[in-house]
Amino acid sequence: xxxxxxxxxxxxxxxxxxxxxxxxxxxxxxxxxxxxxxxxxxxxxxxxxxxxxxxxxxxxxxxxxxxxxxxxxxxxxxxxxxxxxxxxxxxxxxxxxxxxxxxxxxxxxxxxxxxxxxxxxxxxxxxxxxxxxxxxxxxxxxxxxxxxxxxxxxxxxxxxxxxxxxxxxxxxxxxxxxxxxxxxxxxxxxxxxxxxxxxxxxxxxxxxxxxxxxxxxxxxxxxxxxxxxxxxxxxxxxxxxxxxxxxxxxxxxxxxxxxxxxxxxxxxxxxxxxxxxxxxxxxxxxxxxxxxxxxxxxxxxxxxxxxxxxxxxxxxxxxxxxxxxxxxxxxxxxxx
Numbered sequence: 001x002x003x004x005x006x007x008x009x010x011x012x013x014x015x016x017x018x019x020x021x022x023x024x025x026x027x028x029x030x031x032x033x034x035x036x037x038x039x040x041x042x043x044x045x046x047x048x049x050x051x052x053x054x055x056x057x058x059x060x061x062x063x064x065x066x067x068x069x070x071x072x073x074x075x076x077x078x079x080x081x082x083x084x085x086x087x088x089x090x091x092x093x094x095x096x097x098x099x100x101x102x103x104x105x106x107x108x109x110x111x112x113x114x115x116x117x118x119x120x121x122x123x124x125x126x127x128x129x130x131x132x133x134x135x136x137x138x139x140x141x142x143x144x145x146x147x148x149x150x151x152x153x154x155x156x157x158x159x160x161x162x163x164x165x166x167x168x169x170x171x172x173x174x175x176x177x178x179x180x181x182x183x184x185x186x187x188x189x190x191x192x193x194x195x196x197x198x199x200x201x202x203x204x205x206x207x208x209x210x211x212x213x214x215x216x217x218x219x220x221x222x223x224x225x226x227x228x229x230x231x232x233x234x235x236x237x238x239x240x241x242x243x244x245x246x247x248x249x250x251x252x253x254x255x256x257x258x259x260x261x262x263x264x265x266x267x268x269x270x271x272x273x274x275x276x277x278x279x280x281x282x283x284x285x286x287x288x289x290x291x292x293x294x295x296x297x298x299x300x301x302x303x304x305x306x307x308x309x310x311x312x313x314x315x316x317x318x319x320x321x322x323x324x325x326x327x328x329x330x331x332x333x334x335x336x
Contacts, residue, residue: 079111080112097319114227188218192228212243261281
């Protein structure tokens with residue numbers, strides 16, 4: 001293991017060459033056993049394979065002082081989705097962190113944003129600071145989930161549905177929104193925040209089974225995209241036999257990128273003051289996708305983490321979770 005001064009120097013060199021944030025640099029360096037050349041090689045290999053260029057960082061969001069916002073080129077990507085547990089239960093810097101999340105949404109312009117752990121105090125911020133979006137939500141008890149649908153690309157085709165988990169002790173539920181993307185792709189959008197903590201494993205698995213059943217019961221012609229904080233451990237998914245036939249995990253379909261694996265990562269994200277020596281790294285936040293038919297078929301093209309930069313004013317991250325970003329390609333439009 002490298003000494004702390006050496007680590008700092010390696011991180012700074014990696015950041016200078018690649019242009020990424022410190023958390024991304026540390027992730028690559030740690031995976032490469034602190035070998036700088038190997039870490040940079042892995043970074044550029046991953047960046048080039050997914051973006052066709054070795055100049056674009058793969059896991060960094062726009063900072064507050066950057067120039068024009070970037071939006072995926074319509075010839076490359078047809079549909080972009082962000083899912084993020086925004087940690088509304090942490091009252092520290094809550095409005096500042098919320099405004100930063102709104103900035104990221106407005107800069108990256110996802111077609112859909114699924115947000116979990118929104119609270120009543122922050123809901124008006126998302127509604128007012130993301131003017132290009134329609135905000136959909138169910139019950140607003142304590143903390144809850146919302147969907148932000150981009151007005152120019154996503155049109156709801158029926159009312160929002162809310163499925164309440166009957167035995168939840170934490171007020172958890174599943175939101176389901178049928179919609180059309182760009183007036184031609186039929187989708188069903190879903191988000192949820194499954195029961196938290198190790199001791200609630202049985203309830204979380206029951207909720208997961210409800211989610212997966214809901215995905216498989218949607219009209220077969222539509223593509224179904226679920227994004228949310230599942231709080232899942234891999235062993236829990238394995239205990240029910242894995243995902244149903246036809247339902248895919250977007251991170252796995254994008255090649256299981258190591259730098260985007262852990263979405264709740266107490267080794268690199270210090271918003272939560274973890275009091276124990278062991279620093280857990282878990283893939284709580286996930287996208288599940290069921291393909292549609294014909295013109296409604298989408299394929300996952302890219303999976304990234306967002307929110308890896310510290311807010312300059314408070315030196316904290318926007319949330320104790322990283323956000324997850326998935327880009328889809330309309331299969332009927334693919335060119336080889």
